[in-house]
Amino acid sequence: MTKLEAARSSLFLVVGRTQSPEESTATEISSDAPLVVAAQSGDREAFAQLHSSYAPIVHGVLLARAPRNEVDDLVQDVFLQAFRKLHTLRDANTFGAWLATIARNRAVDFHRRARADEELSEENAVRSADEAKAEEILGVIRRLPEAYRETLVLRLVEGLTGAEIAARTNLTPASVRVNLHRGMKLLREQLGGSGV
């Protein structure tokens, strides 16, 4: 048994209390702490696994804030920054929340540095009809309050379930449930009004 497997099994032994189905799903998903610990010691393979698990989350967080054509590059930036600064993460179980925060800050930083001509070039980009419609709906979602916006993008765009969102962003399942419910209600109202 490798160190990684031993650490993973010990992590499951620690979680012994009775859990709701939502919580147990969240616990199983968040068992990436051994990978995080391995990556902190410089294991690139472990970090690549973390990348494949958390890239949709980072993509969703950035998509809710930054221009679509910049998001892929920003995702790479976020993971590179995370790899370099991984030693500052003290609790490996909060990796998802930590990564999401880096992504949010990176989006803010992007807007701070972006110039007006870059915005125009995005507006003039050639897109298909499906993409145009998708971006129109995304524009409506982006106008929602931040808490609902991010959760809805992760659910509707990235296709994650509520439990997965809770586990990977370190939010409680109840918070995610509320955000989804209220966000969806607001989105329906906005879409009904805008005729999309």
Add this chain to the structure above:
Amino acid sequence: MSDYLWNKTGEVDSEIERLEEALRPLRYQPQVLELPAHAKPERPRTTFYFPLVAAAILAIIALAGMWARLIHTDSHKNQPQAVGNLPSPDVRAPQESNPNVQQATVTQTDAPIAPQNTNSSLYYYQQSKAARHASPRTHRESLALRVKNENRKQQTFVASDEQQARLREKREGELAKDRLMFALNITSRKLNIAQRKVAATTSHLPGVNEENR
């Protein structure tokens, strides 16, 4: 809330399904992570700095202590010793076979002379006794007066020298204190700078150890 919105189970919500389908082009397309070959996790700077800072503090304190001790020792070497331990003044009788009291010399060293010096008194006593038999009365009286004056002079000299020694010791003590305070001030400023640097290296990182939003 429908289970479909939560975990895509149960009765399908047609509007949610329509939105999912419409937003599908924006979904993340798996890509290979391109980490530069030279990229590696940085060393934790805070744990690297703490032993250095601690060692610097200890070294400065030790140096300041040694400095203060050195100054203290030097001042003791230069200043006269305590009165009780003072060497007795070198009082020598003239070497002539017929001692003449007026030629008796009291050699004063740098150290103050103790008052009521017994050797001196004994010498003058012996001299006056010898002179009493050999000299006329006037000479004896003159000798007694001379001894008395000599003792008075010695007492005055000792008192003023003690005061000077005390003043000198006080001045040197204050100087040592000022130097120590100066060294501690420098240490404090260096610590502040180090602390600011450590804070700057960690604070610019977004969301360091942030638990939950």
